[in-house]
Structure formats: structure tokens, C-alpha cells
Amino acid sequence: MNVLVLIEHEGGKVKDASLATIAAAGQLGSVHTLVAGEGDEARQTAEATARISGVDKVLLASDAAYAHMLAENVADLIVPLMADYDALLCNATSNGKNVAPRVAALLDVMQVSDIIAIEGERTFKRPIYAGNAIATVEASDAKLVITVRGTAFAKAAAEGGSASIEAVSGPGDAALSSFVSCETQASERPELTSAKVIVSGGRALKDAATFEELIVPLADKLGAAVGASRAAVDAGYVPNDYQVGQTGKIVAPEVYIAIGISGAIQHLAGMKDSKTIVAINKDEDAPIFQVADIGLVGDLFQIVPELTSKL
């Protein structure tokens, strides 16, 4: 099977989620990748992609129309390329989820979303109902369009490959949409979806200042990423991209520390594949304790500063 993987990148670097998607693609067949972007950044990304282990070829589409991965333009680029491929794999990230279904519809293919395992050439496992059920599905369309849950697959090695790079071009700007601006917070912390340790806070943190005062120093001590429950994000303690859950980020770190998070099923959906879950909560009946490996019942306003000072 010939597989095309859409690469997600930033600042000339390949995102970790794409390494997992490349590994998943390798289970299906020969892996070609598509780097869509503009100028030096796109070229650097293509060179980095060519070095990823398991990549056989890199297609590079460099055009201002692809600088911000607008779905309208990127889908129109991918659709004609799919004449040479049996499957398109994208990350199940906000980017991949935006682009892949647009391609699928144009190819008249029913997409398989958010796969967590490959059972056969056309058979996949995917979580449904916020991860409370796992469906095994078999695709019957001539081509496959798939989004891949990055935490469910080991990452391909970033070095070791020596793929060729081939320039491709598409129709360019569809003139349906335009990029206006983005607000992203530069952070020294590891990314949530690839962090080894995550410290996550819930509504019990009271306000933004308290969240910052209690959660951040603990995360700093552990070199951890900072996450949050939906309640904490809705209450404005932290920005939206901190949210872990069914509709936020799906994470699976070595250690997930949930502080003042009761454990609604929508939150559990985003973190229950973590290797070790630690919960700190004053309510001993909180559902989070049903999935936690290590629990501590008590007042987080005392426990967290004490924990931070003793680590």
C-alpha cells in the first residue's frame, strides 16, 4: 500500500505527532510525506522530514497559499496527489482534523477518525463515546483517509532516513479563506501531547492567580507540561490550549498529576491512557480516584506547596 502522510510543522521543525503518524503509516506500507508550507521554513521541514526513519519520499509544496495550512487550499493540493496513493494519514490534532475530512469528502471517502490501533490493512480501532467504547471498523472505500491519535503509536526516529525530496505544486490559493492572526503563547515547557510528566489543575484552584501560584512551581520542579480541566479553562484560569479531555488534547504521559480535578468522563477521556495517574483532591469519593494509581485526599492549598517544597 502507498501511504501519504501530511506533515505538521512549526518553525522548520516536524511536530512530534507527525512522527507517530509516520510510524502508523509504516504499518500499512510505503511512506511518502507531504510538507506544505512556504519558503525556508517549508524547505527546512522537508529536509528534516527526509531524515526521519521510515520515510521513503518527501513531497514539498512551497507556496504562500500553504503558509497557514488553510484547509481549503491544502485539501485542493492533496486531492490530485491522491491519484498515486492508497491512503492519506493525518494527525488527529486540530490541524489534521481540520484538513482530513475535507480531503475525504472530495475523494468520496468515509474517513476513519482518531485511530488507536491498526488491525489489518483496512481494519482499525478507534475510541467512541469519549473513550467509553472502542470500535473496530473495516473501511470499504477504494482509498483510506485516516487521522491518527499520536499517543497510541510509538514515534518514528527523527534521524536515520535519507529520503529524496520532490517538489510538487497545487492550485494555490482557492480564495475562499484567509489567515488573519494567531495568538500562541511561547513557552519553555514541553508540549502537552508529548510531555513525560503533566501537572493538571481543575476548578478547585479558585482563580488564575492561584492556578499560577500552585500549579506552575510544581510543574517547574518536575519539568512538566501544564494541563487543565475544561472547568478551569471555562473559568478563565488558563488558555484553551491547556485543556485535556474528549474535545481538548489527548495525552498519555508517564505521569499525570491531577490536582483539584473531580474526573468527569470527558476529562478522563483525555488522560486515562497515562502510565501513572496521581490524584490530589479533597473529596475522597471523586471519580478521579477510580482511575488514579496514587491518590492523596486532602486540601490542595496545603498539599501542593508542601509537595513542591519537598521535591
Add this chain to the structure above:
Amino acid sequence: MKVLVPVKRVIDYNVRPRVKADGSGVDLANVKMSMNPFDEIAVEEAIRLKEKGAASDIVAVSIGPAKAQETLRTALAMGADRAILVQTDDELEPLAIAKILRAVADEEQPGLVLMGKQAIDDDSNQTGQMLAALWGRPQGTFASKVELEGDSVSVTREVDGGLETVSLKLPAVVTTDLRLNEPRYASLPNIMKAKSKPLAAKTPADYGVDTAPRLKIIKVSEPPVRQAGVKVGSVDELVSKLKALGVA
């Protein structure tokens, strides 16, 4: 401007889904069903656009069983003007839904389609993007802010790195994220009034759409169960556990 709002009847978000013993799916018998929460946000946003004078007419559409009428009545009680039920007892996949919605859009000619970014039952997160593709229109997915500006709409999107704003030419498809708004509750008088608002009954065949499934469900199983672990009694104990894990 007309706004089309597709809504789906799904398991209530507070209910814990149970997998059927025979592995054929999730047991929905005698389970509380509600409007998909993201669709509720879409209905609310459409109503706010109407209250601001930006939208003239709100049409809610649902594709599903006869009981999806209740979901449409909820949308009407919140403030939609009329509804269309495309009735089918089959569970349609996002691609088939998108094809039907495209046919509805051709008929209704909305300036904007507002819909949930995903349904909380199958968690596919596809239908809006597919509709936009088939209809040849731009898409603003995962919206946390929607502003109409003449013949375009500015959409602020919740993306992995933060927020991104795009400008889309109308007509467009916008899919809603959690923080776009807080949906209102329908008042009792409005619930009564909704009963007399028009609700058209259609079938997928009326739109000439082939709804045969493309994915075969081999089985539906329980996820691996996590066992509750141990409770520690003090911070010191927690520190030593964390040290044993090698994180401290």
C-alpha cells in the same frame, strides 16, 4: 441572511455509555438522549446573530429517527424559526450526513451553516468539514468567536497552540467549540410556542443521497479498565512514590 443549524440527537453527556454484551454497539435503550452539546452552542450562536440583526431566519435540521423531532423542538424552543427532519432509522455516517446537508443547503441557500464540531457519540469530527468541501465553501472549525463582517465572517478557532483567526467568504460553514457561548434554556412559554412552529418531514431519498455505510463495524468493546490504585496518607509518602517513578 438565513442560518442553517444541523443538530443531532445523542446520548446525554452526563450518562455513562455502556457497551452491549454482544459487542454490536452501545446500549441506548432507555438512556436519556439530548441535543449534542456542541450543536446546542451552534443554535445559541445563530439566535444571537438574529438578536443582533445579522441573521433573519434560523432553520434547524436533523437527520435521524422520528424522535429527533424532540431535538428539533428544543432548537425551536430556544429560538429557531423552523425545522426540517430528514427521517431515517439507519445510523448514517458523517459522509452521508454531509451529502444530505449539502442538498438541504442547495435548497435553502443559507448564508451561514453553524454546527457542532463533533457529536459526542461517535466523536468523528468530520461532518462540518465534509459539508464545506462538498458545497465548495470555506470552513471555520472549532470556533470560539464568530463575527460577521459584510460578505465575510471572521472566525477565531481553538487550535493546539492557542487561538487562530481566519476570515471566510460567505456562504461558509462554521463548527462550534465549547467556549463560543453558553446556550440558553428554553422558557416554558417558548417551549409551548415551539410546538406550533413549522417542522417539515423528509427522507434521505428525497435528496437522492445514497446512504449505504462505508465503514463496517466489526465490534464494539469495552476499553481496558483501569484499576484504582492506592491512597497515600501524607505528602511525604507521595514524594517517595514519585521518586520511585523517577520523576522527582
